[in-house]
Structures are given as structure tokens and as C-alpha cells.
Amino acid sequence: MENETSEQPDLVVLLGPTASGKSALGIALAQEFNGEIVSADSRQVYIGLDIGTAKVTPAERALVPHHLLDVVEPQEIYSVSQFQHDAIAAIQAILQRGHQPFLVGGSAHYIQTVVDHFDIPTVAPQPDLRARLESQPLEQLLAQLAVLDPVSAETIDSKNPRRVIRALEVCLVTGKPFSQQRGISQPLYRCLLLGIDWPRPLLYQRIDSRIDERMQQGLLQEVQEQLARGLTHERLDSFGLEYRFASRLLRGEFASEAEMIQKLKYASHDFTRRQLSWFRRDKRIIWLNAEGDLLAQASSAVQTFLAHCSPT
Template sequence: MDHPKIHARSRVSSYVPILIAIGGATATGKTGLAIALAERLQGVILSADSRQVYRGFDIGTAKPTPQEQARVPHYLIDIREPTDTLTLATYQQTAQAIIADSHRQGTVPLLVGGTGLYLEAIVKGLKIPPVAPQPRLRSHFTQLGQPHSYQLLQVVDPTVAQRIHPNDAVRTQRALEVYYVTGQPISTLQGEVPPPYPVLYLGLDCDRQSLAQRIAHRTDTMIAMGLVAEVKALIDRYGPDLPLLRTLGYDEIRRYLAGDCSLAQAKQLIIQHTGQFAKRQRTWFRRRAPITWFDAEATDLLDQAWSRVARFMDATQAQKWSSGSGRSRG
């Protein structure tokens, strides 16, 4: 897949190739922090959001606005039509190429988003089986039913079956399709190839009450910005059965436009479903290490984050000059 070339900006003095990753639950302010840090570093931002890659899905995905994108170069946004599929493997390859290009230009890349697997694919260098989605196989497994599909997985790949919840149909079907396409268990094809540059992984979080308030405020803002019109335009262009219209924020408005609920009810459903999604995100990120966590509500958040970034860069540079090579993880 082609990717835009990084345009060289002013270089950071004594440049050492690094990557700064910023993750966390939805509505914790990742975009704002990333832009502020990128401006100080004169860096670039790579989106790690599985829906921001699609054109037309703007308001409901909290995609950086044109004004925000004008402040700092952004990549991996609006690179696919909603009718196309972007696999994790393709995302990883594209992001890695942009990061390498950024390093060649002496620019600091920031990988930012709430899609944990996108972040992990880069930060850990996940080995991803090169198997595209198999609709026919997935349809077959759906008809077979999750209990039987999971039993089948226990037979063909007991190792990965131990890591997948019996009710997780998505991961069960993925493991099965990889096995039937390659003839090899997905557990033998997976692994990690850590990146050749130091990574600083930052996380944003806040208490449940604050996060609930942030989600409610974001939902109000999205509706005020024109989320209903955005969903209507997508339905008019692609039809109501577009799979992406079944995702968070879009499905609820789609149901409102279909007459299944009122706008007030749709709004409350978005808040409820986003809260449930954020809870799952928090659990997922908290199990990942090492991540340096910051309180999204802190009044001096930018100063705290900048201090951590500066220490990381100083340590990385010192290690380079003392050893001539090596890697550091923050």
C-alpha cells in the first residue's frame, strides 16, 4: 500500500530515532495531548484508530478536525473507502513504513489512538499471519455456532484456544480461518519482532465519574457538530447495511433515522455503549506493560507528559553515546 512521504520539518537537535505511543480509553484526551507534544517536538502523528482510516467517518470517530490536522502532519487517516477493508497486517506495514520515513527525515513520530491492537502491532512488532478475512469460512463458522466452533478450535489449535474466551466468536473464527487457509495453527504463526528503535508508551486515564462526564460531553458535542447529518449522508451513499454503520455512535443514529428510537434515546444509547466500550479499553490497556500512566484530569498534564518525554529522550541519547547502539524501553 502506498503511503505519503514524511515532509521534513525542523529537526530535533542530536536526533535519535524513537517512537512515542499514546493510548488509553476513548474520550481521555489523547488527541489534544498528542498535538501539543508533537508541536513541541516538531513531530508527526500516526493515527492508531481502526475507524479513522475510513473516509467520511469523521464526527462519530472523533477524527482530528481539519484545523487540528493543519497544526501537525497526520497520517493513517482517510486512507480507505468505507467499503474497503484494512487488515491489521496492512495497517502495520503502512505504519512501519511511515515511521521509518520519519526517522530518515529526523522527525519524531507519535502513534496515537485507542485501538489497542494497532498500537501493539507497532510497539511490540506483532507477527501477523498474512491471511485476509475469509467471508465464506466465517459464514460457515457462524452457521456452525460458537460452541461448536470453539470445540473445533480446541482440536486444531489447543494452545490458542486456551487464550480465547469460549464466547469470543471473533477471535475464534479468526484462528480457525488462519488454520484452514494455511494448514498451520495460528499459535505457531504468531509472535513478536520488537522494533529496532526505543519506544516510550504513555497512557491517559481518569476515574470512572470523570470519564462518564467526558463521554457525555463528547456525545453532546458530536450531535451538535452534525453527527445525524453525517450518518444520513453515509446511508444515502452506501446504504443502511454498510458494516461500519453498525459500529459505536453510528448504529444508534442509524436506528434513530430508521424510526426505531428518538434522538434522545439514541444519544443515551451512545453514552451507555461508549461507557461499556471504554471499560473494556481500560481493562485491555491496564494489562499491557510498560505504560507510563497520566491522569487525564491533571491541570498540568502537558507539563508532566513533556517532562517524561524529555527524560526519555535524554536517556536514549545518553545510551547511544555511551554504547554506540542498543535499545531502551520507557
């Protein structure tokens, strides 16, 4: 869908798989182009989930203003429609300050809701229905979704219970497939989409190193602190692989910490493959060669884009 008109404000989007270097590059670009960053990460909105989400540090936030970090407590549900509303509000405020907005993150669905201005079904959470769905095995939920909404069943992150349950919730409350209720409105922004492209073996090495670093930084302690504050293991499972595997280790589901770390690395590689498959479908993305001068490539693309020319 063509979304570039002279009347639309400019939005630079920096995306890519986990551990690709989005945060550092986003900060460097924002510093160069008088920008502010809106995080497009479905987990960094939660207060206290810092290590497992690779949230930027206070020192990094001091370099460039960041938005949509630490928005809600982890006990609360933060939906994609809430993200869309908050992200657009943050971008508009950045534009009003005369600064350049950068949308930076790896949550593809979150990014799409802003770039393509999705009309998202506004079905309020149904606590009783959600509780019933949460009590069912994920395989059973996926089978039910495949019957009610085959399109969503094919495209959804099948290992994310929260997404599966939300799609089922909308289907069951409205009586219509979730995928048929998500339309596209007139885009709000003229967007430049930049992706960071690593050779797969190097990317896997970066992922493995990041997991080792997270363990050294205290991932298990972070999970134990959340449990002490009343967060359930089931809720932790919904926050992605790092929290799911750490929670399982604390429940005694792995023979050792070393086994958990190795299996987490393999699972993260698999998740990254699915992330990249999703991103590769979007032909608007300009992929930057991470083995080259990444900042120079990105700066050139942004400069060309902001001059209202077509980047190459």
C-alpha cells in the same frame, strides 16, 4: 519484553480510552518536540467517517502532520496487517525527515502490532467464507471461535463482529488457532508508552459530553450520507458503537433519539472499561494524571526518554 536498545529509533506512543484527550495532547507534544503523528485508530483510516470517530479537524492537521487518516473508502477492508505495514512505513519516513514520530490512538491491538512488531498471519480475505460468516449471529460466531481458538475467544473484542470474523477466517483457512500464529519479531523501536488516566466518573462525563457533541455535529447525517453512497447497515455496524447505534436508530430499533443516546452512553462506558482492562495489562505504560498538568507531565517524560534515560 525489553525493547530498548541504543540502536533503535525512538517512538513515543500516546494511548488511552475514548474521550481522554489523546489527540490534543499528541498535537501539543508533536509541536514541542518537532514531531509528526501516526494515527493508531482502526476507524479513522476510513474516508468520510469523521464525526463518529472524532477525527482531528483540518485546522488541527495544519498544526502538525498527521498520517493514516482517510486511507481507504469505508466499503474496503483495512486489516491490522495493512495498518502495521503502513504505520511502520510512515514512522520510517518521519525518522528519515529528522522528525520525532508519535503513535497516537486508542486501538490497543493496532498499537501492539507496531510496538511489539507482531508477526501477523498473512491470510488473504476470503470473500465467500466471510460472507457465510457474516450471515451468522455473533453469538454463534463466538461459540465457534471458542471451540477453534479458546485463547482468541477470551481476549478478542466480543462485540466487534469484524474482529471475530477475521479470527475465524484465519482459523478455518489455515487449520490453526489464530492466537498461535501471531508471534513477536525483534522490536523495531525503543518505545515510550504514555497513557492518560482519568478518574472513572470524570471519564464517563467526558464520554457523555462527546456523544452529545457528535449528535449536534451531525452524526446521523454522516450515517445517512454513507448509506446514500451505498454503504450497508451491516457494514456500518462494524465501525463501532456510534455508527452501530445511529444505524439502529435509522432502522427504527429505538423508540426515540433520546433513548438511543442514553443507551449509546451506557454502551460506551462498558467499552471504555474493556479498553482500560486491556491497557492495564501492559506494565510498560506510564500513566499520566489527567487532573494535573497533563502537558507538563507528558513533556517531562518525553524529554527524559529522548535523552535516553529511564523515565519515572
